[in-house]
Amino acid sequence: MTDSITWQDVTARRLARHRLDRPAPPGELPGVVGAMCGAHAQVMSAAELSVGLRTLGTTRTDVRDALWEDRTLVKAFGPRGTVHLLPTTELPLWTGALAAVPTPSSSMPQRARMDAAQTDAVVAAVADAVRDVEPPTIDELSEAVIARLGDWAADLVVPGFTGMWPRWRQALHTAGHRGAMCFGPNKGRKVTYTSPDRWLPGFRPAPAEEALAEVVRHYLHAYGPATSQQFAQWLSAPRRWAAELFTSLGDELRPVDVEGSPAWQLAADAGVEQPYVEHELRLMPYFDAYVVGSHPREQVFPGPAGERALSSGQAGTVQVMTIGGTAAGIWHQKRSGRKVELRVEAFTALDKRxxxxxxxxxxRVGEILEAKPVLTLGAVEAGKHL
Incomplete structure (x- = not known):
């Protein structure tokens, strides 16, 4: 028998599990980040906002302390190969799973590609280069990897932001997903890389089969009900492979009808009801986990929100204002010293409440960013964050 629930039920459940209806108490940063399936951290201030909005009293300093001092959070390559903050205790889970996700054929010219043996060699060289040393910058890491592997790793064949990068760089994300390295503290404005052992002594990636099943559970707990295709998009994985992975969980998953749309939910969630209330408005940062992972897009980004806040179906490139978990506007921020200017464009009239x-x-955004906010209403013309 297929369960039936409404989109309002789905939204209420997601908001509660993301702690967007009622922020978590102070000190629960790792649990909150784990419930999100990681906080996107390509833009570090966005990650700080994502975590801060979900926890009472948290500032960017608290997030940084959890990451660099307490080390209860770790910065690593996460889903889709993008930089995420993850709970340190979950790093074995995520590396075990992400290393097992099938990757598409390289789009690089044949002469620029690396074979499996070369990729393995790069991963081993990266792991060796960051072990028991001061965390190197990318340039320092590159020198160390090339010194270990030889000239073939140095060939400038990979298109980069400012020219061509050496051949080995195309395996950098693979090294992260296999647990060879994570991010260290910045040196000035430059990122560094280090060994996961510094965050989790004795670190080892979890067995792939167990880890993949657990990531499905994590995903459906945070974003379900959902389809295997939506999971595939979120993870940047082949659709057929994702469908087979869902099937492998057997009776742990149950079919559900959401107002005519078939999806899957955890069997443990069947019959679970989360009361929907008039949730407050939220200013969601770039690539916030909730907006990136929530489907279908037409429900989360209705009407003009779909036109203004999505890029070919991709969410997160524009900061959105949500009301009750639905995109209802866009916003932009500009920091200047101790001030942060916030400009909000609402897609609907806002009453006094x-x-x-x-x-x-x-x-609250100002508190998290440790700046004085200056709020204005009006058209937002800033470009998308790519």
Whole structure:
């Protein structure tokens, strides 16, 4: 028998599990980040906002302390090969799973590609280069890897942001997914890389089969009900492989009908109801986990939100204002010293209650970023973050 629930039920469940309905108490950063399936951290201030909005009283300093001092969070390559903050205790899970996700054929010219043996050699060289040393920058890591592997690794064949990168760089994400390295503290404005052992002594990736099944459970707990195709998009994995992975969980998953749309949920979630209330307005940062992982897009980004806040179906390239978990506007921020200017464009008229909520949310953004917020309403013309 297929369960039936409404989109309102789905939204209420997701908001609760993302702690967007009621922020978590202070000190629960790892649990909150784990419930999100990681916080996107390509833009570090966005990760700080994502975590801060879900926890009471958290500032960017608290997030940085959890990452670099307490080491309860770790910065690593996560889903889709993008930089994420993850709970340190879950690093074996994520590396075990992500290393097992099939990768598409390289789009590089044949002469520039690496074979499996070369990729394995790069991963081993990276692991050796970051072990028991001061965390190197990318240039320092490159020198160390090339010194270990020889001239073939140095061939400038990989297109980069400012020219061509050496051949070995195309396996950098693979090294991260296999647990050969994670990110270390910045040196000035330059990122560094280090060994996961510094965060989790004795670190080893979890067995692939167990890890993949657990990632499906994590995903459906945070974003379900969902289809295997939506999971594939979230993980940047082949659709057929994702469908087979869902099937492998057997009775742990149950079919559910969401107002005519078939999907899957965890069997443990069948019959679970989360009361939907008039949730407050939220200012979601770039690539926030909730907006990136939630489907279908037409439900989360209705009407003009789909046109203004999505890029070919991709969410996160524009910061969105949500009301009750649905995109209802876009916003932009510009920092200047101790001030942060917030400009919000609403897609619907905001009554006094919503305007008060917007002011409260702007103040909270300022607290998290440790800056004085200056809020204005009007058209947002800033480009998308690619």
């Amino acid at each position: 919503r305007l008060d909520e917007l002011e409260t949310q702007a103040q």
